[in-house]
Amino acid sequence: MRIKYRLKRKYEVSLSTKTIYKFLKRHKLNVLSIKLIKRKYKRFEMKYPNELVQMDTKEPFYLKCSRSKHYFIHVIDDCSRKVVSKWCNRRSSEEALSVLKEWVKLHNKPMKVMHDGGKEFTSNKFKNFLSLSGIKDKQIPNDYLQEQGKVEAYNKIVIAEFLQEEELIDEKDGAKKYESFVNSYN
Secondary structure: HHHHHHHHHOOOOOOOHHHHHHHHHHHOOOOOOOOOOOOOOOOOOOOOOOOOOEEEEEEHHHEOOOOOEEEEEEEEEEEOOOOEEEEOOOHHHHHHHHHHHHHHHOOOOOOOEEEEEOOOOOOOHHHHHHHHHEEEEEEOOOOOOHHHHHHHHHHHHHHHHOOOOOOOOOOHHHHHHHHHHHHHHH
């Protein structure tokens, strides 16, 4: 700890204790022995398909030729990573319900739906549909969005591989190309 403190104070270099001990050990300068704790991380993933699905809305994006906002609403399975997604003009509970109903039609009813608590997922319509269908509702805390990592990773894939790569002429063309993108992703 003294080495770490002196490096920070004298040279304005911030290194972790583990890095300092690895460096000292490599150069055979360590006179103190320390047991480094290797942490085993358990990946959060469901064991069976349809045990948990994650839902999210991609933030608004704009086409080059228009000023209107466009959204993607996704449902992704936590185990199989199958995706059902839709190009939407508004972020509403009707659109979110239509995507979830499409999921149910293609892959059967999930046991639990996890979402970030957006207005389209906290509406009475959406909650009533979940309760009538016997689907559990799990809203993640606002300060812990990492729990919804799979759908957020899919958002990044959509940005990198679809929005930045495809030349979208208009909304109809974009929706058609996006549907083929989702089919090829699955």
